[in-house]
Amino acid sequence: xxxxxxxxxxLGVLAxxxxxxxxAGAVGxxxxxxxxxxxxxxxxxxxxxxxxxxxxxxxxxxxxxxTPWLLLAGGACTALLAAWCVAILSRWRxxxxxxxxxxxxxxxxxxxxxxxxxxxxxxxxxxxxxxxxLLGSAAAMGHSEVLTLAALACATLxxxxxxxxxxxxxxxxxxxxRTAGLPVRRLDLLLTLLLVAAVVAGMQLAGIVLVxxxxxxxxxxxxxxxxxxxxxxxxxxxxxxxxxxxxxxxxVFASRSTAGVPTGAAMTLxxxxxxxxxxxxxxxxxxxxxx
Amino acid sequence: MTALIGPNGAGKSTLIKSLLGxxxxxxxxxxxxxxADFASxxxxxxxxxxxxxxxxxFPASSLDIVAMGRYAQLGLFRRVGRETRDAxxxxxxxxxxxxxxxxxxxxxxxxxxxxxxVARALVxxxxxxxxxxxxxxVDAFTExxxxxxxxxxxxxxxxxxxxxxxxxxxxxxxxSAILLSNTIVxxxxxxxxxxxAKLAQAYGFHAEPxx
Numbered sequence: 001x002x003x004x005x006x007x008x009x010x011l012g013v014l015a016x017x018x019x020x021x022x023x024a025g026a027v028g029x030x031x032x033x034x035x036x037x038x039x040x041x042x043x044x045x046x047x048x049x050x051x052x053x054x055x056x057x058x059x060x061x062x063x064x065x066x067t068p069w070l071l072l073a074g075g076a077c078t079a080l081l082a083a084w085c086v087a088i089l090s091r092w093r094x095x096x097x098x099x100x101x102x103x104x105x106x107x108x109x110x111x112x113x114x115x116x117x118x119x120x121x122x123x124x125x126x127x128x129x130x131x132x133x134l135l136g137s138a139a140a141m142g143h144s145e146v147l148t149l150a151a152l153a154c155a156t157l158x159x160x161x162x163x164x165x166x167x168x169x170x171x172x173x174x175x176x177x178r179t180a181g182l183p184v185r186r187l188d189l190l191l192t193l194l195l196v197a198a199v200v201a202g203m204q205l206a207g208i209v210l211v212x213x214x215x216x217x218x219x220x221x222x223x224x225x226x227x228x229x230x231x232x233x234x235x236x237x238x239x240x241x242x243x244x245x246x247x248x249x250x251x252v253f254a255s256r257s258t259a260g261v262p263t264g265a266a267m268t269l270x271x272x273x274x275x276x277x278x279x280x281x282x283x284x285x286x287x288x289x290x291x
Numbered sequence: 292m293t294a295l296i297g298p299n300g301a302g303k304s305t306l307i308k309s310l311l312g313x314x315x316x317x318x319x320x321x322x323x324x325x326x327a328d329f330a331s332x333x334x335x336x337x338x339x340x341x342x343x344x345x346x347x348x349f350p351a352s353s354l355d356i357v358a359m360g361r362y363a364q365l366g367l368f369r370r371v372g373r374e375t376r377d378a379x380x381x382x383x384x385x386x387x388x389x390x391x392x393x394x395x396x397x398x399x400x401x402x403x404x405x406x407x408x409v410a411r412a413l414v415x416x417x418x419x420x421x422x423x424x425x426x427x428x429v430d431a432f433t434e435x436x437x438x439x440x441x442x443x444x445x446x447x448x449x450x451x452x453x454x455x456x457x458x459x460x461x462x463x464x465x466x467s468a469i470l471l472s473n474t475i476v477x478x479x480x481x482x483x484x485x486x487x488a489k490l491a492q493a494y495g496f497h498a499e500p501x502x
Contacts (some may be wrong), residue, residue, distance in 0.1 A: 033349060162368055169359050172349045176411075179311045179338040180363035181330075226350040230395045236350040 010256065013138050016146040017248035017267065020202045021214060023153040025244025026160060027198040028219035029237045033171035034191060039083055041212040042105045043199045046082030047075030048112025048208055051133065052119050059122065068148045072200045079196045082108045136207030136264025138252065149201050156197045159190065167191055168233050205248075206264035217271035218243035224278035228285045247271035292445045294455040294464070294481070297471035298494050303454040304341070306471065307421050311338055324419065334364070337412035339422040342405050347397050353407050354379050354392040360414035382413035386440050402433025409440060420444065422453040426460070438464045461485060
C-alpha cells in the first residue's frame with residue numbers, strides 16, 4: 001500500500017502513534033534530566049504481569065480480556081509497583097541503583113512470562129500472543145485504543161506543563177529544591193506517574209521492550225540539538241516531542257510500505273537514528289565552547 | 292563571614308546538610324534558625340551546594356537557573372514573570388554576569404557557574420547564606436571575584452557560613468572561622484581559631500617528634 005492511499009484505520013493508527021511519540025518525547029525530556037531513563041525500561045517490562053492479570057480479571061468479570069483501559073490500568077499498576085521496588089532497593093546500599101534496576105526488571109518480567117503462560121492456556125487468550133506485546137502491533141490498534149491513548153496523552157501533558165517549573169528544579173538541583181521547601185518526594189512520584197502513563201500509552205504501539213527507546217532517544221537527541229542551539233528546557237522539550245512524533249510517523253509509513261516490518265521497531269529505529277545523527281552537533285558545540 | 296574548616300571527613304559538608312535537613316542527624320540539641328525551626332524560616336536561608344553535585348548539561352540559560360531561586364516563593368502553577376526575571380537579572384549583575392544571562396550554563400566556566408549559584412541565592416533575598424566549598428576548583432581570578440561578591444553581601448548585612456578547604460586563603464576571605472574535626476575544635480576570629488596548636492589538634496599532626 002502506498003502512502004497516498006491511507007485508509008481510515010491507518011489514519012487512526014498514524015494519529016495514535018504521532019500522539020504517543022510527542023508524549024513520550026516530552027515526558028522523556030524530564031525523565032532523562034532526572035536520570036530516570038532506566039526506570040522507564042523497568043516500567044515497560046514490569047507492565048507485562050499487570051497486563052496478564054488485567055486480562056484474566058477482565059475475563060473473570062465478564063468485561064472481556066481485551067478491554068483497553070483495563071489492560072492499561074493493569075500494566076500501569078505493576079509498572080508503578082516496579083518503580084517503587086527500584087526506589088526501595090536503591091536505598092539499600094549493598095544492592096545499589098543498578099542492581100535494583102536489574103533485579104526489578106528481570107523479576108517483574110519473569111512474573112509476567114509465567115502469568116502469560118496462564119493467559120495463553122485460556123480459551124480467549126490464545127490469539128493475543130506474547131510476541132505482539134513485546135514488540136508492539138500498532139496496526140492492530142482500533143478506534144477505542146486510539147481514544148484511550150488520546151485521553152491518557154492529554155492528561156499527562158497537562159500535568160507535565162502544570163508542574164514543569166518544579167520538576168525542572170528537582171531535576172537540576174535536588175538538594176536546593178529540598179532546602180527551598182519543594183515536596184521532592186511527591187514530585188518524584190508525579191514524574192514516575194507521568195513516566196508510567198507514557199509507557200503504558202506506548203506499549204501497544206512500540207511494545208513493552210522497545211517503549212523505553214521512544215521516551216529516551218528523542219529526549220537525548222533534543223538535548224544534543226539543545227547544546228548546539230543554546231536551547232532551554234521548554235525548547236528542548238518541544239524538540240523532543242517533535243522528534244518523537246516524526247519518528248512515530250516514519251515508523252507507521254515504513255511498516256505500511258514494507259510488509260512484515262513492525263511499526264514499533266521501525267519508530268524506535270528512527271528515533272535512535274535521529275539521536276546518533278545529532279551527536280556531531282553537540283560535539284561541535286562543545287568544541288567551539290572550549291575554544 | 293565565617294569559614295567552616297577542617298580535615299577531609301571532619302563533617303563540614305555533613306554539618307551544613309544536617310542543619311538543612313538534607314541528611315538525617317542524631318542530636319539532642321535543637322537546630323534553630325533565627326530562633327525558629329528551619330521549616331518556618333527557610334525563606335531567610337539560602338543554600339549553595341557544591342558545584343560538582345549539579346548536572347551542568349541541563350538545558351537552561353544562566354537567567355533560568357537564577358530564577359529558580361524564586362520558584363518556591365512563586366508557588367505552584369505560577370509562571371516566571373517579568374518581576375522574577377528582573378530580580379534574576381539584578382542578581383546576575385551583582386555577581387558580574389550581566390552579559391551572560393542568555394548563555395547556556397554548560398558553556399560557562401567553573402567560576403561563572405559558581406557565581407550563577409550565588410546569584411540564585413541572591414534572588415531569594417536570604418539573610419543567611421550557607422555555601423559548600425564555593426572556592427573549590429575555580430581559578431584565582433574567580434576566587435577573588437567571588438570573595439568580593441560575598442564581602443559586599445556581608446557588608447549589606449547578610450550572614451555567610453562557607454565550608455572551606457584551603458587554609459592559606461581563610462585569612463584573606465573570612466573574618467571568623469570554625470575549626471571542625473568531628474566536634475568543634477575552635478571557633479572565633481580567624482587569628483584566634485587558627486592557632487598552630489588548634490590546627491594540629493584538628494588535623495592530627497603533631498609538632499613534637501615522637502619519642
